[in-house]
Amino acid sequence: MRLLHTSDWHLGHRFHGRQRHEEQGRFLDWLVGLIEERAIDCLLVAGDVFDNTAPGSRTQSLYYHLLHRLAASSCRHVVIIGGNHDSPALLEAPRDLLRRLDIHVVGMADGDGSKEILLLDNPQGMPELLVAAVPYLRDRDIRHATAGETLVDKGRHQREAIRAHYQEICRMAEERRLQIDSDLPLVVMGHLFVAGGRTIEGDGVRDLAVGGLDRIEATCFPATIDFLALGHLHLGQLVADNPCRRYCGAPLPMSFAEAKTVKQVLLLTTQGREIAVEPVEVPRFQPLASMRGDLPTLLREVDQLRAANTPVWLELMYEGDQAIPDLREQLLAAVEGSELSLLRIRNNRVFDYVLRQTERIESLDDLGVEEVFERCLEINGIEEQQRQVLRAAFAEIVTSLEQEQTGGQS
Secondary structure (H helix, E strand, C coil), X not given: CEEEEECCCCECCEECCEECHHHHHHHHHHHHHHHHXXXXXXXXXXXXXXXXXXXXXHHHHHHHHHHHHHHCCCCCEEEEECCCCCCHHHHXXXXXXXXXXXXXXXXXXXXXXXXHEEEEECCCCCEEEEEEECCCCCHHHHCCCCCCCCHHHHHHHHHHHHHHHHHHHHHHHHHXXXXXXXXXXXXXXXXXXXXXXXXXXXXXXXXXXXXXXXXXXHHHCCCCCCEEEEECCCCCEEECCEEEEEECCCCCCCCHHHCCCCCEEEEEEEECCXXXXXXXXXXXXXCEEEEEECHHHHHHHHHHHHHHCCCCEEEEEECCCCCCCCHHHHHHHXXXXXXXXXXXXXXXXXXXXXXXXXXXXXXXXXXCHHHHHHHHHHHCCCCHHHHHHHHHHHHHHHHHHXXXXXXXXC
């Protein structure tokens, strides 16, 4: 049997303000093509189908159009679990209808563990795969809060409840397997943060608990699992160095930090309870580029990109020694009239004072906003005549913000 493990599509996600419907549609087209080309029998989607709990009509159209195409494809089964970005009610609303198309959706845990255990049959009607489809486990779905518990207590109780849920679901699945066929492969799906997992700056993974209290130890998962298909972390990676316990990662980059990251889905081939894993690289449907350097370096690299005449989404990070008042204007002018879209400009010199204050063991909390601004002027070597203009503009901005916070009119 051939399975395809994917997750974290985040349909409806906006990349620095840009809609991604076309890019996401091209990914879904590619996914259907891959399913046909590799004769995939079952598609596993490990949560975060959508980027938010209220996706727009065009975003939902992408999703339902995909399900319609999958129902008419060679893929016999689809299993989808809810992630922390998804609305359980939205995912589960058409559940009964989708089940008739062999599309199984588990949006939330509701106390009935049996609905998370799916027995999938081959074309002859014989069992071929057991799936424990565990959705994102919200605290309110798996335990009752205790009066007076601290944040640390809450984190510990939450971890214990998640561990107990997986242990119980896997116990029920193993019991079911022994009733049918001890060689039946068991795949467990989940959407959570396993301790030790890697993230990348700006990739969109939301830490829902302060201090990482929601992170679960890899020992949470019983040895009876033949393959653990996880979602939530956007970088493809092994869990505890186990090749059969994996995050497949998000198929599209979620930040400029992933501009050069190779994205993947995982092709699983079962032979009894043995499961072989083959990463399949996802094409880059929207080119990204992130460049850093002084102004001449940035302008030179922009010119090289312009010559390629490719519609690239671009991030430029200025790291020169000189303060350039019209830096933004010069960079925008460099891409004007080209296929390049400059979505983000970062002037890293502005943040130099943070590093310097850290070296002096001084916290920003110890400084007022005016003092921070004065140090920025000093570090950037701004001339006194220009400082007067900048101070006046800064004071006007601070006053305006204070009025907004107090409900006044600027």
